[in-house]
Amino acid sequence: MRQNLTERLLFLRAFVTHPTRVGAILPTSRRAVRDMLDLGDVGAANLVVELGAGTGVYTREILARLSPGAKLMALEIDPQLAKLLGEEFSDPRLQVICDSAENLHRHLSGARADMVVSGLPFTSLESDLRRRILDQMVQALAPGGVALVLQYSPFIVKELRLRFGSVKRIISPVNVPPAFLFACSADRTAAAPDASN
Ligand SMILES: C[S@@+](CC[C@H](N)C(=O)[O-])C[C@H]1O[C@@H](n2cnc3c(N)ncnc32)[C@H](O)[C@@H]1O
Numbered sequence: 001m002r003q004n005l006t007e008r009l010l011f012l013r014a015f016v017t018h019p020t021r022v023g024a025i026l027p028t029s030r031r032a033v034r035d036m037l038d039l040g041d042v043g044a045a046n047l048v049v050e051l052g053a054g055t056g057v058y059t060r061e062i063l064a065r066l067s068p069g070a071k072l073m074a075l076e077i078d079p080q081l082a083k084l085l086g087e088e089f090s091d092p093r094l095q096v097i098c099d100s101a102e103n104l105h106r107h108l109s110g111a112r113a114d115m116v117v118s119g120l121p122f123t124s125l126e127s128d129l130r131r132r133i134l135d136q137m138v139q140a141l142a143p144g145g146v147a148l149v150l151q152y153s154p155f156i157v158k159e160l161r162l163r164f165g166s167v168k169r170i171i172s173p174v175n176v177p178p179a180f181l182f183a184c185s186a187d188r189t190a191a192a193p194d195a196s197n
Contacts, residue, residue, distance in 0.1 A: 007055040007084070014054075014078050021077065023121020027057045028150060032175040034061065036117070039170070039183035040146045043067055045114035049140060050074040051101040051133070052120040056085050062117065063091050073108070075101050102132040104140055112142035118149045122156045130159070138163045141186065149182040160184050 008026065015022040028036075037058070042048060042065035053059050053074040062072055072094045076082040082098035089096075097107050101120060116137050122130050137147050147164065149156065160167045164184035172179045 010080060010084060011055050014081055018078070020121070020124040020126075022054075023124045024152065026176055027055050028119060028179065029172075029175040030057065030061070032150065032172040032179045032181070033057050035170065035172040036148050036150055036179075036181045037061055037065060039148055039168070039181060040115050040117075042115060046070050047111060047113045047142075048072045048115045048117065049104065049108075049113040051104070051116065051118040051137070052076060053085055053096070054081055054119060056088055058117055058119060059085060059089060059094065063089065063094060066093060068093075071095065073097065073113075075099055075104065075107070077101070100129075100133075102129060102136060104133075104136045108140060112145065113140050114142050114145045116140055116145070116147040118147065122149070122151060122159075123153055134159055134163055138186075144187065145185065147182075147184040149184065151180045151182070152177050154180050156180075157182070 011027050012025060015025050042062055047070065048062055048066065050058055050062060050072060053076040059074050066072055070093060074085060074094060075097045076085060077100050079098050082096055085096045120133065141147060157167060160182055165187055166185045168183045170181050172181055
């Protein structure tokens with residue numbers, strides 16, 4: 001409980017310091033995290049990349065679903081949040097990196113991810129930065145891989161469709177505010193809940 005409060009306060013402080021970079025006053029709800037990860041198959045992945053890990057609400061659930069030999073690379077730009085993540089999870093499958101998601105390729109050193117999970121507030125990020133990160137996500141995905149994106153508005157869909165052959169959308173209402181969840185893949189036939197608008 002105290003841990004939870006500390007995490008929320010750290011998150012709130014990060015928001016007050018960098019409102020457009022954090023983009024929300026509360027971490028994503030557990031329900032929305034589960035709804036989002038249900039759009040892919042974490043258990044089948046060898047490498048999962050998380051962008052904008054914050055206080056680790058996705059990190060925790062991804063690790064719970066990840067297979068024993070797989071890896072999770074979590075990028076978080078805020079040094080205090082990255083430090084918290086490193087202290088919170090002592091799982092050898094997890095690598096926490098304090099850097100911007102636009103530099104993802106440097107950390108992958110040629111490896112490709114089966115899943116990229118983004119909690120980044122794309123619509124409040126500066127447009128060039130947003131484009132660079134979206135391009136990184138496409139390049140980081142292994143063939144057959146899926147990118148999962150949470151947003152608080154549907155506006156990102158156009159930019160996702162420019163880059164991915166398949167973009168499916170659902171809404172997770174149990175979140176403040178309600179969350180738009182996107183599952184994107186290069187393959188037009190990839191299976192995911194339908195949401196074509
Ligand atoms: C809306 S919060 C989401 C945090 C967490 N994933 C969640 O769902 O509660 C966005 C997070 O992305 C981080 N962030 C923003 N821009 C980033 C960037 N360019 N690279 C990596 N992390 C970034 C922020 O510091 C913040 O922790």
